[in-house]
Amino acid sequence: MKQNKKYPIIWKKDDFSIKIFCSIPNIATGILLKAGSFHFIIDPGDGILRDLNKEIGTKKILEISDIFVSHGHHDHVGGVWSLLTYLRVMNKKSPLTIFFPKGCVEIGSIYNAFKKVYSKTISYEINLQKLNHTNSFRRKSVLIKPFPVIHREYLHDGIKTRQVPAFGYTFTYQGKKICYGGDTAYCKEIVLNAKNSDLAILEAGHDDETPDEMHMTLAEAKSIGETAKKYFLVHVPE
Numbered sequence: 001m002k003q004n005k006k007y008p009i010i011w012k013k014d015d016f017s018i019k020i021f022c023s024i025p026n027i028a029t030g031i032l033l034k035a036g037s038f039h040f041i042i043d044p045g046d047g048i049l050r051d052l053n054k055e056i057g058t059k060k061i062l063e064i065s066d067i068f069v070s071h072g073h074h075d076h077v078g079g080v081w082s083l084l085t086y087l088r089v090m091n092k093k094s095p096l097t098i099f100f101p102k103g104c105v106e107i108g109s110i111y112n113a114f115k116k117v118y119s120k121t122i123s124y125e126i127n128l129q130k131l132n133h134t135n136s137f138r139r140k141s142v143l144i145k146p147f148p149v150i151h152r153e154y155l156h157d158g159i160k161t162r163q164v165p166a167f168g169y170t171f172t173y174q175g176k177k178i179c180y181g182g183d184t185a186y187c188k189e190i191v192l193n194a195k196n197s198d199l200a201i202l203e204a205g206h207d208d209e210t211p212d213e214m215h216m217t218l219a220e221a222k223s224i225g226e227t228a229k230k231y232f233l234v235h236v237p238e
């Protein structure tokens with residue numbers, strides 16, 4: 001029987017912490033990263049607004065500057081619309097930047113629809129950062145490194161598949177590194193980036209033990225996790 005983590009999952013080292021509200025395949029993922037006094041959102045799936053309100057409250061939500069999206073599947077971006085709308089209703093003033101892999105059309109589409117619906121009534125600036133490289137960059141003293149992963153989806157025939165733009169990220173703060181793989185099959189990049197990290201958050205979303213190019217099997221995810229100082233398996237089918 002597959003083991004599943006009960007949510008939320010929390011990791012904390014000094015001023016650096018992460019809370020995984022949930023990560024359930026085809027339902028929702030939602031993650032909050034805290035570095036010092038700054039909060040970042042990672043993969044705002046459905047329910048993120050409810051979870052953020054409970055966790056940090058409106059004032060802190062309005063201060064959030066950055067959202068990191070691993071890929072555009074609904075269980076990773078389903079909360080973006082409600083989040084953008086909530087920030088407008090609550091009169092956010094500071095800018096918001098959304099980082100996502102180039103080619104992830106979902107984020108651009110949600111943004112365009114949001115702009116179209118609310119046009120001149122949006123109180124804050126939204127910056128879309130399409131990542132098309134794997135260079136590291138810094139946000140609020142956190143070093144962020146995106147890395148490409150292998151993640152595919154079925155076409156309408158349910159047989160053929162295609163690669164979706166998908167990234168994992170490492171977040172390094174005060175010498176501590178968290179590696180979040182997003183949704184990924186077993187691939188070189190997740191192996192390299194998870195190795196020696198202080199925390200690896202690894203999906204084990206494959207529903208049997210035959211490797212494919214969509215998700216990792218439990219055995220694959222564990223083998224990578226054991227190269228990190230600590231790991232959590234997430235996105236495990238229920």
Ligand SMILES: [Zn+2]
Pocket residue numbers: 071073151183
């Ligand atoms: Zn996915």
